[in-house]
Each structure stands twice: as structure tokens, then as C-alpha cells.
Amino acid sequence: MTGRKEETLTNVTLLGNQGTEYAFSYNPSVLETFDNQHPNRDYFVKFNCPEFTTLCPKTHQPDFATIYISYIPDVKMVESKSLKLYLFSFRNHGDFHEDSVNTIMNDLIQLMDPRYIEVWGKFTPRGGISIDPYCNYGKKETRFEEMANYRLMNHDMYPETITNR
Amino acid sequence: MTGRKEETLTNVTLLGNQGTEYAFSYNPSVLETFDNQHPNRDYFVKFNCPEFTTLCPKTHQPDFATIYISYIPDVKMVESKSLKLYLFSFRNHGDFHEDSVNTIMNDLIQLMDPRYIEVWGKFTPRGGISIDPYCNYGKKETRFEEMANYRLMNHDMYPETITNR
Amino acid sequence: MTGRKEETLTNVTLLGNQGTEYAFSYNPSVLETFDNQHPNRDYFVKFNCPEFTTLCPKTHQPDFATIYISYIPDVKMVESKSLKLYLFSFRNHGDFHEDSVNTIMNDLIQLMDPRYIEVWGKFTPRGGISIDPYCNYGKKETRFEEMANYRLMNHDMYPETITNR
Amino acid sequence: MTGRKEETLTNVTLLGNQGTEYAFSYNPSVLETFDNQHPNRDYFVKFNCPEFTTLCPKTHQPDFATIYISYIPDVKMVESKSLKLYLFSFRNHGDFHEDSVNTIMNDLIQLMDPRYIEVWGKFTPRGGISIDPYCNYGKKETRFEEMANYRLMNHDMYPETITNR
Amino acid sequence: MTGRKEETLTNVTLLGNQGTEYAFSYNPSVLETFDNQHPNRDYFVKFNCPEFTTLCPKTHQPDFATIYISYIPDVKMVESKSLKLYLFSFRNHGDFHEDSVNTIMNDLIQLMDPRYIEVWGKFTPRGGISIDPYCNYGKKETRFEEMANYRLMNHDMYPETITNR
Amino acid sequence: MTGRKEETLTNVTLLGNQGTEYAFSYNPSVLETFDNQHPNRDYFVKFNCPEFTTLCPKTHQPDFATIYISYIPDVKMVESKSLKLYLFSFRNHGDFHEDSVNTIMNDLIQLMDPRYIEVWGKFTPRGGISIDPYCNYGKKETRFEEMANYRLMNHDMYPETITNR
Amino acid sequence: MTGRKEETLTNVTLLGNQGTEYAFSYNPSVLETFDNQHPNRDYFVKFNCPEFTTLCPKTHQPDFATIYISYIPDVKMVESKSLKLYLFSFRNHGDFHEDSVNTIMNDLIQLMDPRYIEVWGKFTPRGGISIDPYCNYGKKETRFEEMANYRLMNHDMYPETITNR
Amino acid sequence: MTGRKEETLTNVTLLGNQGTEYAFSYNPSVLETFDNQHPNRDYFVKFNCPEFTTLCPKTHQPDFATIYISYIPDVKMVESKSLKLYLFSFRNHGDFHEDSVNTIMNDLIQLMDPRYIEVWGKFTPRGGISIDPYCNYGKKETRFEEMANYRLMNHDMYPETITNR
């Protein structure tokens, strides 16, 4: 079979692994990376994650969200199965929506040192109101720092129609 | 449980509180805040509020809207259950659509002193016409003042399709 | 102008009336009727009412629903502006969703003595779950009684997709 | 050009006619027919008419609807341009929604003597409520009379979602 | 390669053929068949044909439709590329919508002698009205004749929403 | 009832008025204004008007459109019921689509002297083509003049999908 | 406040209760009921539950579903907050999709002894395939037993379009 | 963890297995079953399979479809990962759409001996036409044989709108 060589994937231990362990408490150490094969090009990778769930820190009731993560890689790229296990580790964790989204972005910056990254959470409603936090980041003293400001300034000028149904 | 510490939530008296009182007249004093844990970052929080209702000041008939509130916090953040009770207090209050949207934004500026905020109301039709007011604000003498002008200039260039059905 | 004669509308006191009073407590007496001009024909009339709101009897928080009412008239037909004022009177009234829908149908049976009627409420969620009660009725010892059983047996075999957004 | 022979269209005076006159008061006499070329087969023809408008008989405000007309022809079929002119003639006419729909069906029965016909009007809201009347008819003492009962019994068990937007 | 044997396709001369000729006048003789390999089973095959166009017999303006054809095969099945060429041959042909749909069904009955067949045309509007004819057929003195009556009786009780946009 | 004071509404004579007269010929004098209560803020008000109808100046056939009007008020604001009556007055008026949209904007500039305004008409098709004119305006020698140029340059780069159905 | 009397709600201990405990292992005992106030009428209640999550019994990866529950009550009705806590108790529980749906229905039959009930789970995909189990039940030796057979025979003849996006 | 016991899954060798082999030629032997735990109840299981691809037997070009499979189990149930591998084995296989759908159903009948089963394929277009075959089956001399006839008679009376885009 042509394509990706297996030797470029030695850091990837979870993908296709039969005995995957799921962590039931918040665990950023499960994240893994592989090498960007196109480091001379700036390009985007987006993860759509509609199966995110966590708990309210005060009432302990479950919260549900779709998390959208978009980034421009530098040297390292996050492997998607490890990302899945990382997001799973919020399952029994309690945090406000605004904090979860910032935590996810901080952990991915720590892991990959990306050129640019943004995280948008779209939560289901409680008491008739839903909350959608969005944060972003560009590497300091590069043009991506300016890009982060530009994208924040232009963020979500067409809020999607919400009816709670 | 990992996550938000309860001691950061001492101002939050309404969330999870069994004996919540609903105010039947306009009451901005019900709004509560908690501290922004990421004050070094500019990021957005959006509230989708599809259950807003008020009365016409002249005919007293009920009006219904979805209210979209987006802001960039500074030090304080509005707690969502108190926001719900605040919006509830318009239930038997009479105002024009254009005024309700401005009032909500003024009260939230007063409460949180945010870096940036915008409020968009999308009302159901009366007599075959519906009205959607939008206002925004950036903190004076910061780059968010310019951001408010920029977003107003680019506001709603793709009006959603309305058929009144 | 050709069309409906004004003399057939003498019972209709609310439509087009400038000084309409809105009742803030449950009030079925506001309902008015006019005469069916096609009593020899069985036909359906449906009211779509997306602006229904009431209160939870235990927590007093507001509930919102779209109410769909369909009926086959006999001699009398409900006038739509009076129906609007009647539904408004649930605004500060506390009831379970299942009870509101049954109450609306009972009041309309009492008012119009229709051949057939059905009422379906589709409420917004609380705590991640939404509730949609449906009831119907056919006049006893007519073929419409059998019609009610038939429509109940076939009710809602394709539940609409709900995502709480 | 192959296809319909012009000599089968001698009754069709309006289609393609440059000097069409529009009637500004209700005028069923404008309706024209042509001959059904498949009288040995029962088949349906549906007209979708989203540009119907009339006036309220009491307040004189304009009303708008989409009218859906479906029928099984017998000997005569209604020509679509004459149908358009007929529906135009309601433009300055005042009637309740329930009456308009019955009137349209009565006029088409009178014109075509169809085996089966049904008319469904879906109107835009007034005061937060929209009204959708539906009537049907099957030729007496044929199996189409039973068909009309059957279709009424099964009518609209999945009301379309209405949000008034 | 496993699968269909080439020797079962000897009648199929058009599929994959480089020098296909397109007929510019109505030409049912272009239709080809292949053998049903599951004649002991009653099953449906549907063709979705959104690229149908013909001419008005009176004004010669072009008409456009999506044609839906569903049938239960008996011994022969229509080959899809020949169906495409057949539908193409209406391109410069003039006929009323009601006639086109009946003609297509008649030609396919003649070709395949199917157990059951139905054809539904959904045309774009002219003068604000669109027309959607539907016809069907079941083989005489089989249970498919009754099936055709049953499906006609239940036809299109939920007309799709049309806005002309 | 808290909210808008009645004394700020003395110019508003039509809202809630029982004996409203509908003008059957083009009549901009029916338009009324009330005072902007937030003149120190630039904000948008949008009217969605899906019930606009006029006549073709050459064939006299009816035309239908949804009109979207967005503006930034200066001192005066148009009252919505008077806007409804104004748009009604095009009902028996003959004009090209491009002219209607320009006329509406000119009349509203004349009435309110707004900081910025734009009008977009989306008409239903005739002969398979629909026309959507858009015009805008910013007050001369203010930054809103530049805003008008900017919004024209960026206008409608994502045309909505049209199928004529 | 008019409406439901508090004394009819003595069994309802969870609704509006501040200190709700969430069970992290499967726990049907958390379910509570209240009395049906319309026992002489057959009517439907539907719960839409888009926030259901459980674990795969073999790989322990999380599964997500929307659960639709519809029933005709007899004497008792399930209270919705207790239903929420019950569904929460599947959060760390491992089961096949087909078993979860049957278990939920069995527990609700045990709890309420309803006249009729059905449960439909629509799960998100794993490996490109999603699974949607559906079961139903009618009380033995009543007409609801026949109703269950009838609804099974007619179940889901129009599968919703799935694209995995 | 509560839930399914591992000992009921001894036949399930592929689910969660790291070294899964993909068969590149048609291979029904890869299918595996597990035991139905609710054999006293008739209930439906549906598989949504939007990632089906095969080859044209004549031109060898790839074809793509969404396959919907619904069945009522008897003693055995097909395991979903083995179903995925089975459908994968059509990847380089050549067959007409009508044959693929019948083959899939025949193989699943052979495997599970279900009470009832149906398979619907919805293919992407070639030359402007798409083909959607549907077949079904009920166990001989049970009420499910009659159910298969009933569902065929009622099949797809509302064809989904297709635009080829």
C-alpha cells in the first residue's frame, strides 16, 4: 500500500490499539503527537467533536457540547485518537463552560506549540439559555498573534439560529 | 471531582438554589457575577436566549424574541442563571423592541464593565413585519471601541430568510 | 368589497378592536365564536401557536411551547383573536405540560362542541429533556369518535429530530 | 415539434395571450378548461400557489397564503393561467381564511366536476397565530367519496414546525 | 472482479459506449432492458431524474422538472443510460406537464411490462404557479392493480412547502 | 407597567388604532416616526417584510417579494405599523423591481434622515428567473457614506441557493 | 397562581430540589411518578432526550444517542426530573445499543404500568455505521397490544437521511 | 461496570480487535452474530451505512451509496463491526445497484434468519440520474410475511427531493 510510512508513526501508540484505557478523571497526559510532514506550509486542521460531556461544578448535572478545534500546526500535530481520549477525561470532571474551552486550548498549546489555534464550544441549554464560549491564540511575536486578534474581532457575526429544539 | 473550586463561586447564589424567586417586574438588580479566570486572554462568551418575552407599551400584547448576547469579559462575568432571572423580569414589562435590546446591553455594561459586548434581538412578526434590533459597545479608549465600529460596519450583510412561517 | 358579510360577525367583538384587554390569569371566558358557513362539509382548521408560555407549578420558572390545534367544526368556530387572548391568559398560570394541553382541548370542546379536535404541545427543554403531550377527541357516537382512536393509534411515528439547539 | 396538438387547445384563450386582463374583484368566470387526454386513468394533478393574497373582512388588512390544490380529473381539467387569474381576483376581496379555501374548492368543483379534489391554505400569522384550513371532496356515489373521508381522517398528522420566522 | 457477469448484459448497448447519439425529438425506441435477476421477489427500483426539460406546446418556452419513477420489475428492467437518453428526447418536444408524465409511464409499461409503476413530475413555476402531476399503474388482475388504487388514495397528503425561491 | 412612557408616543397614531385605513395607491405620506431614545449610540434596526406585492408596469401581473430594510437611526425612527401601511400602498401600483426598491429607500431617507440605510428585495420568479435588487445609502460627509461604499463592495458574495421550488 | 395544586405533587421529591444527587451507576430506583389527572382519556406524552450517553461493553468507549420515549399513561406518569436522573445513571454503564433501549422500556413499564409505550434510540456512528434500535409495548389483552403490533408493522418506513456529518 | 456480560459476547471476535483484516473481495463469511437477549419481543434494529462503495460491472467506475438496513431479530443478531467489514468487501466488487441491495439482504437472511428485514440503497447519480433500490422479506408462514407485503405496498410514497447537488 502506498502512502504514509509506518516509521513516521512511532509516537502513535493509541490508534488501532485494542486495549485502550479510558481515563475517568481529567487527564491531559493522554495526548500524543506525530510530526507535521508539511512544515513549510501554513495550513489548517479542524476537529469536529460533537460528543463532549462534562459536569456542572455546582449542581453536578451533566453538560453536553460540540467542540470545534482548528489549528495551524508548527512541528507537531495532535493524533486524533489521543484527542478523543483526552476529551473523554472531562466526562466526570466539573467546570464552567467558559473554563473547559480555555483549558482545552491551553493543553493543546502546551502539547503542540502550534502557530495558531482556536476552540469553540457550543453547549446545550440549561434553564432556557445556552452558552457558547470561544477562545483563540497566535504564537507570540509572529504574524499569527495578529491573526488571532483579527479573527477575534471578526468572530461570529452571524450567530446560528437557536430555538432550543 | 476535579475542576472549578467552590470557593471561586461565593458570589453565585442562584445557581442550583431550590427556592429561586422570579421577579414579575423589570429588575436588573437580580444579576450576579463571578470572576473571570482568564483575564489575560481576550475571548468571547455567547448566550443564546430563545425564551424572551415582553409586552407592547401601547397595545399590551405580548412580544417574543430570541436574544443573542456576545461579550469579551474583563474582570467580571455574568452568571447564567441570574441572567435568566433578569430576562424573565421583562415578562410583564412594556417596551419597544429597539428599547429592550438597548436596555439589556446597558444593564450588562453596568454590571460587568466588559471589554466588548453586543446584543441582537430577533422578534416574531406583528402585522406581517418582524423587527430585529442590534446594538454593540467597546470600552472607550481601548481597541475594543474600534472593534465595535468595525462590527457595526459589517453587521448582518446576509439577512436570514424570513417567511413568517 | 366582496366576501364575508359584516352581519355574520356580530359575535366577533375582539378582532380589530383597539382597546383589547389582556387577562393575566387563566380565563377561558374570553373565547368567542362565529358561525360555520360550511356545516354540510367536514373540513379541518389548524391553528399554529408558537408563542405559548406558562409557569412551572413547582419551581415557577417559565415554560415555552408551540401549540398546534386542529379541529373539524360543527356549528360554531373559534375566532382567532379570542383564541390568542385565551392562550395569553396562561402567561402567569402554573401547570404541568400534560395538563395545559388537556385543559386547552377541554375548553375548546366546551366552547365549540366540534366534531373532532386535537391539541399538540411542543415545549422547550428543561434539564436536557423536552416534553410534547398530544391529546385528541371525537364526538361521542359519531364516526369522529372512531377517528380519534385511529389518529391516536397512528400518532407521531416519526418524531422530529431534537438536538436542544 | 412533436407533442400536444394545437387543436386540442381551442378553449385555452389566456395561455400565451399578450393582452391579459387582471380582474380586481372576485371573478370565478375567468376559469377555463381543456380536455383530459387520459380519462381512463385516475391520476393526480397538484398546483402549488405561493402567491395568494386577500383582505381581512373586518380590519381590511392584507392576508397572504400558499394554496395547495390537488385533484383527480374526470373529463375537464383547469388551465393553469386561468387559475392564476382566478386566484388574482381575491386580491382586493375580503374573507375569512376558512371561507376562501372552501370557495376556491367550490368554484373548481363547479368548473371541472372532478373525481376528487382538495384545497389546503397555509396563511401567514396575525397576532402570533397562523391558520391553515383544509377541505376536500369526492364525487358522490363513487369510490372517491369514500376516498375523501379516508384522506380527511388521515389529514396532517405531522403538522410542519412553525416558528413565525 | 466478482459480481454481475458480462453475458447477462448483452442487451445493454449504450452503457459505457463512447459514441452515444442524443435524439433531439421524442424517441421511446432508444429504451433498452436487461433481465431481472430476482424475479421471485417483489422489490422497488426508483430513478431520481432532476434534469428533465421539455417545451410548452403553446408558447414554446422551456419547462423544467424533476421526474421520480418507481417500479416493481417483472421480467425486464430498464437500463439507466437508455432511460437518460429517452428523457433527453423530450428536450425539444412540446407537451403539457400532465401529458409528459402520462407518456413516460405509458412508454415504460410498454417496454418492461412491470408489476407496478408510478411517475411523479415536479415542475418549476410559470406565472407564480407550479404543477406536479402523478400517475401510477398496477398489472391488471393482480394484487398490484389494487396496490395502485391504494397508493393513489394515499398520494401526497403532505405536500412539500413551496415558496418559488 | 414599567417601560416606554406613553408621552413619547404622541406621533404614533396608527399603532393599536382600530379604524386603520388601507391606501390602495402608492402613498408615502402614511409613514410616521417616533423619537430615537439612544441617539448617542450607532445601532441597527432591521425590518423583515415577507408580504410585499406590487404589479408589473407592462403586463400588470402581480409580483411578490420579501423586502429587508436595515438602518442606523439618527433622530427619528419609522414606526412599524405605518411602514406596513406604506408597503401595502404598492399593492395596486406598477413598477419594475429595481425601481420599487430604490423608491422605498428614497422615501425612508426623506422621512427619517437616517445615518445609514439599505433595502434588499427578493422577488419570486417570472419565466424561470427571479430578480433581487439591493441599494444602500450613508449620510453625506459622514463616515456612513464610506460605510455604504464598503457594504456595496462586500454585498452578497454568497448568493442563496435558488431552485424556483 | 392558578393551576396544578401542590398537594397532587407529594410524590415529586426531585423537581426543584437543590441538593440533587447524581447516581454514577445504573439505578432505576431513582424514578418517581405522579398521578394522571386525565385517566379517562387516552393521550400521548413524548420525552425528547438528546443527552443520553453510555459505554461500549467491550471497548469501554463512550456512546451517544438521542432517546425518544412516547407513552399513553394509565394511572401513573413518570416525573421528568427523575427520568433525567435515571438516564444519567447509564453514564458509566456498559451495554449494547439494542439492550439499553429495551432496558429503558422495561424499567418504565415496571414503574408506570402504561397503556402503551415505545422507545427509540438514535446513536452516533462508530466505524462509519450508526445503529437505531426501536421497541414498543401495549398492555396485554387490551387494544393497546394490537396497537403495538400495528405501530411495529408501520415503523420507520422513511429512514432519515444520514451522512455521518 | 454494570451492563452486558462479557460471556455473552464470545462469538464477537472483531469488535475492539486491533489487527482487523479488511477483505478486498466480496466476502460474506466475515459476518458474525451474537444472541438476541429479548427474543420474546418483536423490535427493530436499524443500521445507517453512508460509506458504501462498489464498482460498475461494465465501466468499472466507482459507485457510492448510503445503505439503510432494518430488521426484527429472531435468535441471532448481526454484530456491527463485522457488518462494516462485510460492506467493505464490496469495495472492489462489480455489480448493478439493484443486485447489490438484493445480495446484502440475502446474505443477512442466511446469517441471522431474521423475522423481518429490509434493505434500501440510495446511490449517487451517474449521467444525471440516481437509482435507489429497496427490497424486503418476512419469514414464510408467519405474520412477518404479510408485513413484508404491507410495507412494500406502502413503500416510499414521499420520495426525498433530489437536486444532484
Next chain:
Amino acid sequence: MTGRKEETLTNVTLLGNQGTEYAFSYNPSVLETFDNQHPNRDYFVKFNCPEFTTLCPKTHQPDFATIYISYIPDVKMVESKSLKLYLFSFRNHGDFHEDSVNTIMNDLIQLMDPRYIEVWGKFTPRGGISIDPYCNYGKKETRFEEMANYRLMNHDMYPETITNR
């Protein structure tokens, strides 16, 4: 009737004309203009043309597209019925998609000498791929030349979702 004066329409010979001739080969000379009545204002006019069809220059099979044309008029404006006849003249014409779109724009520049124009064709797929060419133009040495560059740079950053169904 108020509105457009007939004397401004003397160039308009096709609109409302009974004996319209349809050209079966490519014919730009059929295009007609009328005078812009608002030449001091820059504004947009968009034509939505979902009924465009042409032939493949190599295989002669028919191609179908929706054509979107937007322009800012200078002195002359294209009359819509003549545009319809012009687009009809591609019906039996053979060209690549990229060429048709450029040809249409070139002919309209030649006809109207507009300030700005753009043409976007969205074709139906052949062999699983669809092609959507887009071109634009601004009058040389005006700010509209820069506008054309700007709009090309920003073109279609959100490609519509295509599934070929």
C-alpha cells in the same frame, strides 16, 4: 396605475409579447436594455437563473446549471425576458462550463457596459464531480476594477455542502 411610465419602456419589445420566438442556437443579439432611472446611485441587481442547460462539446450530453448574475448598472440595464431568451439559446449549444460562464459575462459587458458584474455557474455533477466556475469584472480605471479584485480575493470561502443527492 401609478409607477413606471410606458414611454420609458419603448426598447422593451419582448416583455408581455405573445408571439415570442425562441432561438435554438446561441444568439446574443436577442438581448435588450432599458434605461437606468437611478444612475447617480451605485446599486446591485441579481438574477437567479436555475433553468440553464447546454451540451457537452465532446460527448453532446446535456449539462444543467443554476446561473447567478449580479451587476451594478451604469446607463443601461438588461431586460429580464430578453435575458431569459438569451440563456435559452445555449440549449443546443456545446461548451465547457468554464467557457459558458465567461461567454455570458462577456456578452452582458458588451450589451450594458456595467460598472461591475459577476457570473457564477453551479452545474450538476458528471461522474461524481460537479464544477462551479465564477468570473467577475470592474470597469477599467474606476474603483470598480479594484472592487473586482477584492471580490475575487474573497470569493467563496465557505463552499456549500455538496452530497450529489
Next chain:
Amino acid sequence: MTGRKEETLTNVTLLGNQGTEYAFSYNPSVLETFDNQHPNRDYFVKFNCPEFTTLCPKTHQPDFATIYISYIPDVKMVESKSLKLYLFSFRNHGDFHEDSVNTIMNDLIQLMDPRYIEVWGKFTPRGGISIDPYCNYGKKETRFEEMANYRLMNHDMYPETITNR
């Protein structure tokens, strides 16, 4: 037939060719070009390719995506049937999503030397997460290099809603 001359198509060997060979391993040499007939104009061509499939390099399971390719041609343009065969050649090829998208763009740059190009892949989910890589390119030392940066900075600020269904 008017239109494209056959002599401009001498490089086009695959379009309309009966005996097309499909390559089962990655093969960029199958790509063919034809000459741009509008080289003095900058314009876009977009290919929508919803039938892309490849294999995971580690697990060998199939992956599916819709690929969107947009470019501004210089001298050469890619012929669409050869593009189809090229994309087919990924069918049994193993690569990460991020690599496939970059490879496609690199091969098309090599083939056509376009002024600008971008490629966006939208893949179906694995384990609850889907991945959508996007890359772009502008010819070095032209304004299209800057255009690539600009479009990357503005990329996908409105991620489409993903529910995995």
C-alpha cells in the same frame, strides 16, 4: 453545433472514452490538461468531489471525504474526467487526512502551475471525531501569494454544524 472547437481538445483523451482504465494505486500521471481560453482574466473554478475514499495508514480501515478544490487558472486547466480518475487512485492508498489534502494540492500545482489554488477535505468521523484539513497556495512573488495568506487568515470562521448524524 456552436461552441468549443474540437481542435482545442486534442489533449483530452479520457472524456467520453469508452474503455477508461481505473488505477487502483495512487497515480498522479493520469491527470490531463486543456488550455485556458481566458488567460487575461482571473477567475475561479471549483470542483465538488463528494466521492473521495482512501484507507487509514495504520488500521487500513476506509476513510470517506468530500473534497472541495478551487483554483484560478494560469495557462493550463485540469480536465475533470482525468481529475476523477486521479482521485479514484487514492481508493486503496493509505494516508492521514492531513497528508491526502496536501498531496492533492501539490499534484495539481505540479500539473497546472495555477495562479492560486486551495483544497479542503471534509471527512466522516472515526470514534466520534471528524477531521477537516484545508491548505492553499498562491504563485510566489505575485499578488496571489498574498491572497493565499489573506484567505488562510480568514479561513472557516463559521464551522458548519456537525452532529455525526
